[in-house]
Amino acid sequence: MAKAYRALPVLEVKNIVKTYGGVKALDEVSMALTAGNVHCLAGENGCGKSTLIKIISGVEQPDSGSIYIDGKLQEKLSPFSSIMAGIQVIYQDFSLFPNLSVAENITITSQVAIRAKLFSASKAKIAAATIIKELGLTLDLSAKVEALSVADKQLTAICRALINDARVIVMDEPTTALTHTEVDYLFDVVRKLRERGVALVFVSHKLEESLQVSQDVTILRNGKHIISGIASEFDRKSLTQYITGRDVSEAREITSPVMTAKPLMEVSHLCSSGAFNDVSFTLHSGEILGITGLLGSGRTEIAEALFGVRPAESGTIEIDGQAIRVRTIRDAIKAGIGYLPEDRLTQGLFLDKSVGDNIIAGSLDKHRSAFGLLDGEGISKTTQSMFDRLKIKAKSVSAPVRSLSGGNAQRVVLGKLLANQPKVLILNGPTVGVDIGSKEQILEILRNEANLGRGVIVISDDSLELVSVCNRVLVVRQGEIVDTLTGSQITATNIQEMTTA
Amino acid sequence: MLLILIGSFALFTYLQPDIFLNPVNLQNIMIASPEIGVIAVAMMVAMLTGGIDLSTVAVANLSAITITTLYSSLMASDPARAAQMMPFIVLLGLVVGLAGGLFNGFLISYVGIAPILATLGSMQIFNGLAIVWTGGKTLYGAPEELAAVGKAGVLGMPTTFIALLVIAGLVAIFLNKTSLGRKTQLLGTNPVAARYSGINSRQVLMSTYMLTGLLGGCAGVLFLARNPTSSADYGSSYVLLVIVIAVLGGTNPAGGFATVTGVVLATLTLQTVASGFNAIRLSAYEYSIAQGAILILVMILDQASTKRKLNKGLNKANWFKKKARK
Numbered sequence: 001m002a003k004a005y006r007a008l009p010v011l012e013v014k015n016i017v018k019t020y021g022g023v024k025a026l027d028e029v030s031m032a033l034t035a036g037n038v039h040c041l042a043g044e045n046g047c048g049k050s051t052l053i054k055i056i057s058g059v060e061q062p063d064s065g066s067i068y069i070d071g072k073l074q075e076k077l078s079p080f081s082s083i084m085a086g087i088q089v090i091y092q093d094f095s096l097f098p099n100l101s102v103a104e105n106i107t108i109t110s111q112v113a114i115r116a117k118l119f120s121a122s123k124a125k126i127a128a129a130t131i132i133k134e135l136g137l138t139l140d141l142s143a144k145v146e147a148l149s150v151a152d153k154q155l156t157a158i159c160r161a162l163i164n165d166a167r168v169i170v171m172d173e174p175t176t177a178l179t180h181t182e183v184d185y186l187f188d189v190v191r192k193l194r195e196r197g198v199a200l201v202f203v204s205h206k207l208e209e210s211l212q213v214s215q216d217v218t219i220l221r222n223g224k225h226i227i228s229g230i231a232s233e234f235d236r237k238s239l240t241q242y243i244t245g246r247d248v249s250e251a252r253e254i255t256s257p258v259m260t261a262k263p264l265m266e267v268s269h270l271c272s273s274g275a276f277n278d279v280s281f282t283l284h285s286g287e288i289l290g291i292t293g294l295l296g297s298g299r300t301e302i303a304e305a306l307f308g309v310r311p312a313e314s315g316t317i318e319i320d321g322q323a324i325r326v327r328t329i330r331d332a333i334k335a336g337i338g339y340l341p342e343d344r345l346t347q348g349l350f351l352d353k354s355v356g357d358n359i360i361a362g363s364l365d366k367h368r369s370a371f372g373l374l375d376g377e378g379i380s381k382t383t384q385s386m387f388d389r390l391k392i393k394a395k396s397v398s399a400p401v402r403s404l405s406g407g408n409a410q411r412v413v414l415g416k417l418l419a420n421q422p423k424v425l426i427l428n429g430p431t432v433g434v435d436i437g438s439k440e441q442i443l444e445i446l447r448n449e450a451n452l453g454r455g456v457i458v459i460s461d462d463s464l465e466l467v468s469v470c471n472r473v474l475v476v477r478q479g480e481i482v483d484t485l486t487g488s489q490i491t492a493t494n495i496q497e498m499t500t501a
Numbered sequence: 502m503l504l505i506l507i508g509s510f511a512l513f514t515y516l517q518p519d520i521f522l523n524p525v526n527l528q529n530i531m532i533a534s535p536e537i538g539v540i541a542v543a544m545m546v547a548m549l550t551g552g553i554d555l556s557t558v559a560v561a562n563l564s565a566i567t568i569t570t571l572y573s574s575l576m577a578s579d580p581a582r583a584a585q586m587m588p589f590i591v592l593l594g595l596v597v598g599l600a601g602g603l604f605n606g607f608l609i610s611y612v613g614i615a616p617i618l619a620t621l622g623s624m625q626i627f628n629g630l631a632i633v634w635t636g637g638k639t640l641y642g643a644p645e646e647l648a649a650v651g652k653a654g655v656l657g658m659p660t661t662f663i664a665l666l667v668i669a670g671l672v673a674i675f676l677n678k679t680s681l682g683r684k685t686q687l688l689g690t691n692p693v694a695a696r697y698s699g700i701n702s703r704q705v706l707m708s709t710y711m712l713t714g715l716l717g718g719c720a721g722v723l724f725l726a727r728n729p730t731s732s733a734d735y736g737s738s739y740v741l742l743v744i745v746i747a748v749l750g751g752t753n754p755a756g757g758f759a760t761v762t763g764v765v766l767a768t769l770t771l772q773t774v775a776s777g778f779n780a781i782r783l784s785a786y787e788y789s790i791a792q793g794a795i796l797i798l799v800m801i802l803d804q805a806s807t808k809r810k811l812n813k814g815l816n817k818a819n820w821f822k823k824k825a826r827k
Binding site: 309329330333339341346347348349350351352353357360361362364365367368372373374376416420 | 674678679680683684686687690691693694695696697698699700701757758
């Protein structure tokens with residue numbers, strides 16, 4: 001059966017070229033999708049993945065090259081004809097209507113597509129229930145989508161794609177916001193989709209996952225088609241090489257902290273009801289401490305308590321042997337704590353302001369001269385030095401942050417924190433949504449800052465990242481620190497086992 | 502904006518040079534602008550944080566009425582003392598403005614009411630207070646010195662116009678050269694990121710609305726300098742006009758972006774158009790059509806240029822990425 005499908009791809013693009021204002025976003029890219037197979041589309045940010053998806057979904061027209069659906073050449077693929085041909089894209093934000101119920105979300109686009117004049121809520125529910133049952137899911141049909149977890153939103157989006165008779169489903173970064181269990185569940189669903197003969201495209205930064213779930217692989221770099229092949233012929237190392245065009249080390253390279261008697265930071269018996277309980281740990285100068293756990297385990301809540309976003313109810317925090325009270329974010333900053341928030345776009349950055357304005361945003365009060373006016377020279381010195389030190393790739397400090405890539409934007413947030421000269425740096429998911437090359441460089445920045453004597457706390461569920469930089473790793477489960485991994489205990493498998501145990 | 506100002510100026514000069522270029526007419530533009538200009542600057546500051554202040558005109562009237570009442574009652578009993586106390590009375594008018602702003606700031610930053618609702622409420626309160634106080638009548642007997650200062654001028658520029666420039670300059674310095682001012686801009690761009698950056702949003706909002714209140718007080722003084730009478734319903738058409746001016750001047754109503762220069766130029770433009778319409782004998786109603794048309798036209802141009810800029814920006818970013826990789 002599978003063989004028969006192989007003969008004729010559901011969707012095939014050949015020698016696609018697309019230029020934007022003189023820049024070749026895609027240069028002779030080809031890809032063939034087979035029914036019942038998952039195709040992993042990999043590459044760094046800006047390599048042309050998004051452009052290729054836009055072309056498949058008819059949003060953009062290629063300059064040259066051809067698109068075949070079921071072997072038939074498509075002269076001009078529009079978003080409408082693409083959907084009619086059964087091509088569905090599930091974007092990172094899922095494009096759901098938060099104020100509508102699950103059932104309404106699943107059915108509404110198909111209702112629009114057939115130009116239904118009236119919407120029947122009961123029929124919608126029946127149709128939605130059928131799809132959900134077929135996939136063996138448990139979703140509350142009448143729940144409002146805004147109240148759902150990220151994983152359930154995603155399942156809703158998948159159901160919506162299926163009700164539109166999707167034969168090709170493109171998933172853009174489907175696992176980024178999911179926990180390990182949720183990812184496993186998603187992969188189960190993916191298997192069911194394959195049994196239905198759906199061809200899937202899987203775009204992800206997480207290489208193991210992609211390899212685990214995919215049968216075919218296509219890799220792009222700088223808009224060029226590097227290689228296509230069968231997934232079993234690749235491993236993480238070779239994938240990484242193809243993606244970056246160079247070797248990226250995954251070995252451990254850790255700093256040597258100053259293990260003096262007095263730790264830099266000592267947290268004792270921190271409690272916050274419903275979030276975490278009796279959290280105690282120490283952090284030394286020059287140390288990189290990992291905190292890991294599943295989403296909802298309490299890891300983010302601990303960080304936010306330390307930074308005063310949601311202060312702890314009891315327990316003590318000491319920095320340099322001095323007890324500090326953290327009731328507001330300003331208390332934490334004053335005590336020398338810097339926090340890189342989980343969601344850099346909404347919590348970390350002023351997107352429409354310049355790189356310079358962003359870097360200086362947290363330390364304006366430190367740059368005052370006579371009459372309370374700002375010290376312009378000092379400001380440009382600080383911003384320029386951060387710009388250079390963190391190797392931010394932008395035209396200048398006056399470029400708007402919106403124009404930067406994920407990795408560079410993250411460096412801008414880091415610059416903002418470092419401009420305050422914090423003693424303790426807490427980073428929540430420092431490399432989420434950052435491409436591999438940039439990721440290595442950000443981890444290198446963390447090592448450098450630790451070497452300068454700062455204490456660094458990295459909160460992450462990326463086990464390889466933790467293995468790569470951490471001196472110790474705390475494992476959080478259901479709001480409690482259940483284990484501390486040190487030295488040779490810090491391995492990817494250990495971390496994964498401990499967090500899900 | 503400057504182009505539009507020059508353009509509209511040139512247009513009316515062309516249409517009616519005799520009347521429009523008459524020094525009296527130019528004088529009039531400069532006399533009519535300051536009070537609206539100051540209120541528009543106040544509106545801009547509120548919009549910069551993503552908020553709005555509808556109460557500024559009411560605050561201005563309350564301040565003008567306070568000054569008039571105090572001065573005229575003092576004048577009745579002891580004229581010499583009234584003259585002596587005049588500066589303090591004016592200062593008190595500004596304090597009234599500040600107090601009004603304090604009230605708004607408290608409602609918005611501590612109670613957490615949306616600015617548009619908080620200032621709508623306070624506008625009604627201040628307006629009502631003014632009507633009850635004056636009994637709805639126009640009060641006479643504002644300090645004559647103030648009116649005299651208003652009529653005087655330097656190099657053909659009325660004092661009030663100079664006052665507008667000075668106030669605008671001070672606000673510009675506040676916004677760009679002080680820590681608090683920069684925080685105001687950042688808060689307007691992204692309140693969540695501002696919080697995570699350790700910016701005290703209560704303090705910033707409080708001072709923002711105190712500033713708009715104070716500017717309202719200044720506007721009240723300017724009312725009196727132009728016209729030594731005060732009443733509860735003076736300038737009631739300004740409330741929406743200043744929003745038009747602020748947005749025309751490049752203020753982003755969603756917060757984060759605005760320039761004082763833009764707002765001052767927008768004020769002058771609208772006044773030029775108003776007086777130009779007068780010069781070519783069109784009515785106030787036709788002027789109001791023009792106001793609306795200018796606003797919408799500028800918004801259309803703005804949309805077009807943002808789209809262009811966005812595209813350009815993206816291309817540049819892509820170009821840069823390419824370059825960086827090579």
